[in-house]
Amino acid sequence: MIKVENLSKSFGSKRAVDGVSFEVGTGEVLGFLGPNGAGKSTTMRMITGFIPPSAGSVSVCGLAVQENPIEVKRRIGYLPEAAPSYTEMSVLSFLRFAAEMRGLRDEGRSSAIRRVVELCHLESVLGQTIDTLSKGFRHRTCLAQALIHDPEVLILDEPTDGLDPNQKHEVRTLIREMGESKAIIFSTHILEEVEAACTRAIIIDRGRIVANGTPAELKARAATGKLEDFFRSITRSDTATESA
Amino acid sequence: MNASWAAIWTIARRELAAYFESPVAYVFLVIFLLLSGFFTFTFGGFFERGEASLAAFFNWLPWLFLFLVPAAGMRLWSEERRLGTIELLLTMPIAAWQAIVGKFLASWLFLIVALALSFPIVVTVNWLGDPDNGVIASGYVGAALLAGAYLAISCMTSALTRNQVIAFILAVVLCLALILVGFSPLTDLLARWASPWLVEAVSRFSVLTHYDGFQKGVLDSRDLLYFLSVIAYALFATGVVIRNHRTG
Numbered sequence: 001m002i003k004v005e006n007l008s009k010s011f012g013s014k015r016a017v018d019g020v021s022f023e024v025g026t027g028e029v030l031g032f033l034g035p036n037g038a039g040k041s042t043t044m045r046m047i048t049g050f051i052p053p054s055a056g057s058v059s060v061c062g063l064a065v066q067e068n069p070i071e072v073k074r075r076i077g078y079l080p081e082a083a084p085s086y087t088e089m090s091v092l093s094f095l096r097f098a099a100e101m102r103g104l105r106d107e108g109r110s111s112a113i114r115r116v117v118e119l120c121h122l123e124s125v126l127g128q129t130i131d132t133l134s135k136g137f138r139h140r141t142c143l144a145q146a147l148i149h150d151p152e153v154l155i156l157d158e159p160t161d162g163l164d165p166n167q168k169h170e171v172r173t174l175i176r177e178m179g180e181s182k183a184i185i186f187s188t189h190i191l192e193e194v195e196a197a198c199t200r201a202i203i204i205d206r207g208r209i210v211a212n213g214t215p216a217e218l219k220a221r222a223a224t225g226k227l228e229d230f231f232r233s234i235t236r237s238d239t240a241t242e243s244a
Numbered sequence: 245m246n247a248s249w250a251a252i253w254t255i256a257r258r259e260l261a262a263y264f265e266s267p268v269a270y271v272f273l274v275i276f277l278l279l280s281g282f283f284t285f286t287f288g289g290f291f292e293r294g295e296a297s298l299a300a301f302f303n304w305l306p307w308l309f310l311f312l313v314p315a316a317g318m319r320l321w322s323e324e325r326r327l328g329t330i331e332l333l334l335t336m337p338i339a340a341w342q343a344i345v346g347k348f349l350a351s352w353l354f355l356i357v358a359l360a361l362s363f364p365i366v367v368t369v370n371w372l373g374d375p376d377n378g379v380i381a382s383g384y385v386g387a388a389l390l391a392g393a394y395l396a397i398s399c400m401t402s403a404l405t406r407n408q409v410i411a412f413i414l415a416v417v418l419c420l421a422l423i424l425v426g427f428s429p430l431t432d433l434l435a436r437w438a439s440p441w442l443v444e445a446v447s448r449f450s451v452l453t454h455y456d457g458f459q460k461g462v463l464d465s466r467d468l469l470y471f472l473s474v475i476a477y478a479l480f481a482t483g484v485v486i487r488n489h490r491t492g
Contacts, residue, residue, distance in 0.1 A: 073337040084328030
């Protein structure tokens with residue numbers, strides 16, 4: 001479904017993503033782990049076609065992102081980091097906008113909105129301006145936008161960031177359920193989330209993949225049997241000085 | 245083709261709604277109508293002219309628009325960048341040019357509505373005298389094109405930065421430059437030492453030179469072409485800026 005080959009991205013002299021390759025199939029939920037600034041968001045932005053790669057290629061559903069950007073974008077639902085939305089709009093008009101941009105009209109539009117409103121529990125705030133919503137609702141509004149066209153591929157950049165424990169649990173459950181029929185990549189800092197929702201995890205550090213396996217496999221590689229210890233042993237904090 | 249215009253129209257509708265959902269639209273309309281009325285009836289010498297025309301109104305528009313149009317256009321892209329919604333917009337199944345055109349058309353339509361709301365002046369002139377309404381109509385066409393040219397430049401500067409103030413100032417400076425190259429006090433100064441053909445060539449780049457034709461009631465295809473090319477060029481540059489920004 002998603003095939004990433006040797007993907008690299010440089011900003012000036014800084015190499016944000018450096019030769020990343022992996023594949024995600026339908027029915028898989030890939031957890032994307034790594035310290036801040038490791039290149040998670042940059043990789044996801046290249047998959048969604050928001051920024052072009054410096055080298056390497058991405059294909060989604062057999063289509064190359066660089067050659068067929070619009071066809072690829074049709075198949076992807078994307079929740080950008082920090083869940084941006086047009087804050088002066090109401091939830092309903094924002095979802096209508098998203099649906100129409102995805103080519104949904106009339107009955108198709110209404111039923112799509114009904115479906116995502118139920119999935120993301122937005123019934124109570126439909127008429128409210130996004131500006132006035134709590135962070136949890138704003139986040140779910142943006143998530144609803146990503147699900148509106150029932151895409152085959154979901155790219156979620158920190159979907160649980162800023163949510164309370166109950167909301168986190170709900171979003172994880174949602175991801176796991178949707179993962180049965182879609183290909184999903186989601187990034188997170190929270191290691192338990194990987195165990196709770198992923199079929200596979202990739203740990204990325206300073207632009208490179210440093211581990212790739214099922215949560216159980218990764219845990220087994222730590223002496224203590226804890227994912228957190230494994231994570232800390234193979235990644236460096238951003239305060240550590242560059243050795244190379 | 246059809247689907248691509250549907251997406252442009254969806255973007256334009258959202259943008260128009262954004263104007264009216266915030267106080268921006270109303271503040272803009274009130275200020276525009278107050279100032280244009282003020283200039284027309286005081287400095288414009290509406291009554292002293294002793295002629296039934298809208299010259300007093302149209303003469304001031306290039307200067308009034310110089311500040312008001314960048315104010316209406318400055319948020320178009322910088323707001324998208326500040327909120328991060330540009331990432332949503334450009335990962336929708338559309339090409340960047342559709343978003344650029346959609347946003348531009350929405351703002352242009354808004355400015356045309358503002359212009360249309362100056363109709364009481366037209367009614368007044370018709371009531372007091374017997375003006376040439378053909379000239380008035382062509383004056384409005386020129387004013388709409390002028391607003392479009394300023395707006396396209398504002399789109400471009402808005403794409404350059406997430407700071408609306410910077411976008412505004414850059415747009416004013418660029419639009420002012422387009423006025424000044426054909427502003428007679430300045431071109432007269434230039435004419436003292438430069439050869440006439442140079443002065444002529446420089447002033448051809450000015451919005452004033454081409455705007456004046458419309459105010460005389462002359463619909464010249466070269467004037468039309470000038471404004472449309474400024475719009476097309478500035479929107480194309482907007483596309484380049486947005487692409488470069490993403491390339492990093």
